[in-house]
Every structure is written in C-alpha cells, then in structure tokens.
Amino acid sequence: MASKAIPVVDRVTDAFFALDSGFRFTYINERAQALLKRSRGELIGRVMWDELPRTIETQFPDGFYRAMDEQIPVSFEVYHTRLETWFEARAYPSEDGLSVFMRDITERKDRETKLAQNAAVVESIRDGVIVLDNGNRIVSVNEAIEANFRLDRSALLGEHVDIVPELASVDDEHALEIDRAIDDVAVGAADFRELEIPFTDLHGNERICELRLVPIEDERANVAGIIRDVTKQRAHEQIIESLHELTRWLFQSDDPEEICSIAVHAGSDLLELPISGIWLLDDTQGYLDPVAGTAKAHDEFNGLPRFRPGEGLAWDVYQSGELAYYDDLNEVDDLYNSSTALQSEIIAPVGTHGVLMTGSFESNQFDETDLDLVSTLVENTTVALDRAEQDRLLRERTEQLERQTERLEAVANVLSNDLKEQIRTISDALEIDRTEASDGSISVPDESVEATLGRTERLVDDVREFARNSRSVGKRTRIDLRSAAQDALERSELDSASLEVETDATLRADADRFGRLLESVFEDVAARSTGETTVRIGPIGDDEDPVRGFFVADDAETRSSDPQDRSLDPIEPEDLTLPGLGLVLARAIAEAHDWTITVETAGSGERTRIEFRDVTTFDDD
Numbered sequence: 001m002a003s004k005a006i007p008v009v010d011r012v013t014d015a016f017f018a019l020d021s022g023f024r025f026t027y028i029n030e031r032a033q034a035l036l037k038r039s040r041g042e043l044i045g046r047v048m049w050d051e052l053p054r055t056i057e058t059q060f061p062d063g064f065y066r067a068m069d070e071q072i073p074v075s076f077e078v079y080h081t082r083l084e085t086w087f088e089a090r091a092y093p094s095e096d097g098l099s100v101f102m103r104d105i106t107e108r109k110d111r112e113t114k115l116a117q118n119a120a121v122v123e124s125i126r127d128g129v130i131v132l133d134n135g136n137r138i139v140s141v142n143e144a145i146e147a148n149f150r151l152d153r154s155a156l157l158g159e160h161v162d163i164v165p166e167l168a169s170v171d172d173e174h175a176l177e178i179d180r181a182i183d184d185v186a187v188g189a190a191d192f193r194e195l196e197i198p199f200t201d202l203h204g205n206e207r208i209c210e211l212r213l214v215p216i217e218d219e220r221a222n223v224a225g226i227i228r229d230v231t232k233q234r235a236h237e238q239i240i241e242s243l244h245e246l247t248r249w250l251f252q253s254d255d256p257e258e259i260c261s262i263a264v265h266a267g268s269d270l271l272e273l274p275i276s277g278i279w280l281l282d283d284t285q286g287y288l289d290p291v292a293g294t295a296k297a298h299d300e301f302n303g304l305p306r307f308r309p310g311e312g313l314a315w316d317v318y319q320s321g322e323l324a325y326y327d328d329l330n331e332v333d334d335l336y337n338s339s340t341a342l343q344s345e346i347i348a349p350v351g352t353h354g355v356l357m358t359g360s361f362e363s364n365q366f367d368e369t370d371l372d373l374v375s376t377l378v379e380n381t382t383v384a385l386d387r388a389e390q391d392r393l394l395r396e397r398t399e400q401l402e403r404q405t406e407r408l409e410a411v412a413n414v415l416s417n418d419l420k421e422q423i424r425t426i427s428d429a430l431e432i433d434r435t436e437a438s439d440g441s442i443s444v445p446d447e448s449v450e451a452t453l454g455r456t457e458r459l460v461d462d463v464r465e466f467a468r469n470s471r472s473v474g475k476r477t478r479i480d481l482r483s484a485a486q487d488a489l490e491r492s493e494l495d496s497a498s499l500e501v502e503t504d505a506t507l508r509a510d511a512d513r514f515g516r517l518l519e520s521v522f523e524d525v526a527a528r529s530t531g532e533t534t535v536r537i538g539p540i541g542d543d544e545d546p547v548r549g550f551f552v553a554d555d556a557e558t559r560s561s562d563p564q565d566r567s568l569d570p571i572e573p574e575d576l577t578l579p580g581l582g583l584v585l586a587r588a589i590a591e592a593h594d595w596t597i598t599v600e601t602a603g604s605g606e607r608t609r610i611e612f613r614d615v616t617t618f619d620d621d
Contacts, residue, residue: 015087015102023048023064026097035080035102060089064100067093077105128227131216136161136182139221161225169200178211185213186223196230207231236369242270243376250384254391256280256353260292263356263381268294271373273358275342277304278381279314280354284508284594284616288314288354305336312336317347318355323378324348325371328363348374351382353389473592474510476617481505481550485537488518494526494533502538505550505620509593517589521552521610524582528556528608539620540611549595549615553606583610 015032017025025043033039036052043051048060060078067074075090086109087102131140137160141153151167161182165175174197181193195211212226246266253259260278267273277293290304297304307314312335317324326332326345342359346366349355356378360366482501489499525535533556541547583599590597596613 016100018097018099019048020097063089064091064098067091067098130225131221132161132223133221170197174198181213182223185215208234239270239373240376243380247380247384250380251387254388256385256388257291259381259384259388263377264292264294267358267377275300275360276358278350278354278356279307288318307336313347314355314357317349321349323371323375325366346371346374348378350378351386353382353385473513476508477511478506478508479511479514481507481537484515485518488515489522492519492522492526494522494529498534500534500536502536503620505539505618507615508617513589513592517586520582520585525554525556527582528558530557540613547613548618549611549613550618551609551611553609555606556608558601558607
C-alpha cells in the first residue's frame with residue numbers, strides 16, 4: 001500500500017487491514033487493532049491464519065483464496081463469537097495482495113432475524129395478511145390469503161391494493177371505504193381502522209371478512225392489513241340471536257308439547273339438525289315419553305320409542321343432568337338399539353323435564369359450535385317449560401281453591417242443617433213423657449241415640465278427610481284392587497252386600513286415600529240399600545274406548561233426581577247419602593289422583609254405575 005493512502009484509511013470507521021500475497025499483514029488501522037485485540041507491531045509481517053481468533057480465522061480462507069486466485073472482489077459475513085458481533089467482510093484483490101474492510105452489521109442482522117421471525121409468524125397464522133408500500137402497492141402476502149380467500153399470491157405482488165376488492169367482488173361503496181381507511185392509517189390520522197366487508201369468493205359464495213389496518217415501520221412498507229373471514233362467526237351470532245328470539249315464541253305457549261314442538265323444529269331449521277326429538281318424563285308412568293320430533297326422525301325410525309328407567313343413553317343423560325356427545329356410536333356400549341343407523345349423537349337434558357336428542361348418519365358430525373347451540377336451545381326450552389309448569393300449577397291451584405271453596409260452602413250448608421237435625425233427634429229422644437214413667441226414671445231409646453251419634457261421628461270423619469288439600473296425595477304404591485275392595489267393605493256399613501270383583505287388576509295410588517274412596521262408595525250404596533245388595537267391580541275401556549280405569553256398580557235404590565250433580569255436588573241435606581259424605585268424598589279423593597268420576601243410573605238391574613276414569617296406572621293384564 002502507498003504511504004499516502006494510510007492516513008485516509010486509518011480514519012475510516014470500518015475495520016481495515018491489508019495482506020500481501022502470502023496473507024501476511026502489511027497494514028492494520030486502529031479499528032482493526034481494537035477488533036483483533038492486537039497492536040500493529042504484533043501483527044505486521046505475520047500470517048493472518050496464525051494470528052486471528054480461531055472463530056474468525058476459519059471463516060476467511062475460502063473467500064480470500066477465491067479473491068486472490070480469480071482476482072475478483074468478494075464479500076461474505078463473519079460472526080465474532082466473543083464480541084457477539086456480525087461483520088460484513090469485503091476483500092479487494094491486487095497483484096500484491098488484498099485490501100479487507102470489515103463493517104459491523106449486527107443491527108442489520110438482528111433486524112433481518114426479526115423480520116424472518118415475523119414472516120414465519122405471518123405465514124403460520126390463519127388470518128390473511130397484506131403489506132403495502134408508500135404507494136399502496138402490495139409488497140407482501142401470506143399463504144392464508146390464498147387458502148382462505150382463493151387469491152393468487154403471485155398475481156398480487158407488486159399490484160396496487162385496488163386489485164384486491166376487484167378480485168373479491170367488493171362493491172364500490174365498500175371499496176371506497178377501504179381506500180379511505182388505508183389513507184387514514186398511512187398518514188397517521190388513525191392508529192388503526194377496522195372494517196367489515198362483504199365479498200364473494202371464487203366459488204360465488206357470499207362471505208364476510210373483517211379488515212384491520214395498522215401502521216408498520218419498515219423500509220419497504222408502512223401499512224399492513226389483517227383480513228379475517230368472519231362468515232361463520234356472524235352466522236353463529238345470527239343463530240344465537242334467533243334462538244333468543246325463539247324464547248319469546250316459547251313463552252307464548254303454556255302447553256309443554258307445543259313448547260317442545262317449537263324447540264325441535266327450531267333446531268331443525270336454525271341449527272340444521274333434521275333428526276331430532278324431545279322426550280319428557282311421565283311422572284305417573286315413570287318413563288321418558290316422546291312428545292315432539294322432526295318429520296325425518298319419525299320417517300327414519302317409524303316413530304320414536306319410550307325410554308324406561310335404565311334403558312339407553314337417553315336415560316343415562318337424564319339421570320346425570322349433563323350433556324353428552326357421542327362422536328361414533330359404533331364404539332358405545334349399551335345402546336337402546338344396537339342396530340341403529342345413527343353414527344353420532346348429541347343428548348342434552350332439558351332441565352328435570354326430559355331430554356333432547358339429535359343425531360346424524362355420519363360419525364364425528366358435530367363440533368363445539370353445535371354443542372354450544374344445542375345447549376342454548378335446551379336452556380331456553382327448559383326456562384319455557386319451567387314457566388309453563390309454574391303457570392299450570394298456579395292455575396290448577398286457583399281452580400282447586402275456587403272449587404274447594406264452593407264445595408265447602410255447599411257442604412257446610414248441608415252439614416249445618418243435617419247436624420241440627422241430628423241434635424234435634426237426640427233431644428227428642430231425651431224428652432220422654434215423664435208422666436208415663438211409673439217408677440220416676442227416664443227410659444232413653446239407647447239404640448236410636450247410639451246410631452245417631454255414630455252417624456254424626458262418621459260425618460265428622462268424612463268432613464275432616466274432605467277438607468284435606470286436594471293435592472295432598474301421599475306416596476303412590478301398587479295396590480291390589482280385589483284386596484283393597486274387601487278391606488273397604490269390611491270397614492263400611494254395607495253389611496249385607498255381595499261383592500264381586502271381576503278382575504285381578506292393580507293400580508298405583510295413595511293406599512290410605514284409595515281405601516277411603518272405596519269405603520265412601522260403599523257407604524253411598526249402604527245409604528240407598530233396602531235389602532240384599534250386589535256390588536260389582538270391574539275394568540272399563542275397550543278397543544273403541546281406550547280409557548283406563550274401573551267401575552263400581554250396584555242394584556240398590558237410586559235417588560229420585562239429578563243423581564250425577566246432586567251426589568257429587570250436594571246442594572240440599574237430602575243430597576247427602578248419610579252416614580258420611582259419600583260420593584262427595586269419593587270425588588275429592590279421585591281428583592286428588594287426577595282421575596275423573598262419573599255416575600250413571602238406571603231404572604232396573606244395576607241401577608247405579610260409578611266409573612273412575614283416566615287411571616293411567618290401572619293394569620288388568
């Protein structure tokens with residue numbers, strides 16, 4: 001190197017050193033001395049490979065040999081481990097050796113590393129990303145743009161951003177809104193902008209995307225757009241809104257079956273669940289009864305089954321109270337129907353009322369979104385059923401109180417007159433003509449007084465039973481009709497009756513109250529009987545009349561008028577078949593069990609026939 005060049009080179013900020021053809025140091029500036037931790041005196045004349053740190057020395061030979069051999073400038077990057085610094089080495093050959101410049105490029109390498117990392121992140125995310133330069137030309141597009149929006153990445157690079165709305169069939173109004181938002185972010189008028197843009201994909205499907213524009217600091221770009229397809233999300237939100245709107249429809253009905261029908265068809269129409277049904281618990285029978293189902297469910301399975309305790313997955317879910325999803329029914333044991341064509345199924349409890357079931361002929365057909373939507377549907381249905389049940393109980397209670405008040409007033413009037421009559425009878429018996437008593441003592445007709453007092457006591461017992469809350473039914477147990485009738489007959493005043501029970505039927509009822517019901521019927525017969533009486537008990541219903549229940553028929557005398565109304569709702573004292581309240585009490589107990597009682601009379605033969613209908617647990621098989 002010429003001595004006149006040395007002062008200039010010594011003043012440059014880059015590290016610089018010169019080598020001869022044998023790769024011996026001929027010059028080193030101050031920056032290079034600091035970098036190599038060696039002085040000029042220690043390095044001049046020495047071979048580079050012997051003096052440099054090994055981590056650097058091993059990175060130089062190939063580049064330097066090539067520069068000398070081919071007499072061409074070369075450049076390459078070198079990492080100094082101890083200094084944790086990246087350098088760019090540039091070697092310029094001459095016939096006498098090499099001139100080498102080393103520039104610190106650590107900041108640039110860090111920036112490139114971060115850009116590479118960011119690029120990897122951008123490529124990995126599901127959202128589409130477009131980066132724009134100062135002229136709103138596209139300088140970067142990630143893979144998600146192609147995958148999600150069916151746009152060719154190579155066709156976008158270098159193009160003006162206006163090509164995107166054009167390719168996505170965005171209308172002019174929304175395209176103009178995008179341009180304004182980009183300008184706002186680019187000039188710093190907004191920290192970010194968010195837009196919701198409807199567009200059409202390459203398959204002609206109408207979709208919705210969410211566009212978020214943010215500023216970025218880069219040599220090549222200043223605005224980035226993050227594009228997310230929110231079509232499914234918006235559809236989900238619309239369904240949720242429709243389900244909540246459905247609640248208003250559900251609340252307009254007070255019929256549980258109608259509520260379930262609305263819910264099932266909403267699930268079919270809104271949630272695309274065409275094979276669905278709802279089963280409600282029958283409190284009397286104790287099984288899950290199908291009350292609503294889609295047309296396809298009925299068509300595919302030729303009707304929906306009942307589930308008794310322990311039968312099938314439906315009963316398991318009802319007992320657990322937890323929603324269950326079976327993605328492959330082939331792998332599930334204890335199916336109600338092992339040959340079912342269904343492959344996947346969701347079963348959700350509808351509160352304590354029952355279950356909703358929906359299925360598919362394909363496995364793994366449902367996802368988390370479906371489970372969330374079904375949960376929302378059954379929650380709304382449960383609330384509607386709860387309200388309907390509360391309204392029904394309130395109405396029934398109100399009607400019962402009104403009915404009980406009317407009956408109590410009628411019975412009170414009758415009993416008031418009747419008890420006065422009994423007291424008058426006792427008084428008359430005690431008022432004996434003392435002038436006819438020869439020994440001065442009083443002779444009281446004991447049998448007459450005893451019968452009257454017994455009659456009065458019986459009346460008080462019946463009134464106490466009648467006054468019980470009409471819903472006050474104890475635990476229902478299985479009762480043998482023949483045994484219950486025999487026991488009731490023994491407790492009644494009907495001594496000379498011939499009892500014929502034509503069936504070995506059973507039913508479920510409050511045993512104590514059912515016994516009082518039969519007893520009151522027999523007392524009614526006793527009150528009308530004038531001699532030997534035959535009482536016959538048997539089942540009612542046939543193919544033409546499928547109602548379930550039983551009758552009690554007798555051949556005793558009948559009342560003269562209005563037997564149906566007067567015997568069940570007494571108005572005058574003579575309407576009661578004393579002793580006791582008779583059929584008034586029988587009606588109260590029957591209605592407490594949700595049964596219906598009717599009375600029919602005839603002029604001869606079996607003159608009175610009392611039927612207890614709607615006894616759903618009556619079994620005479």
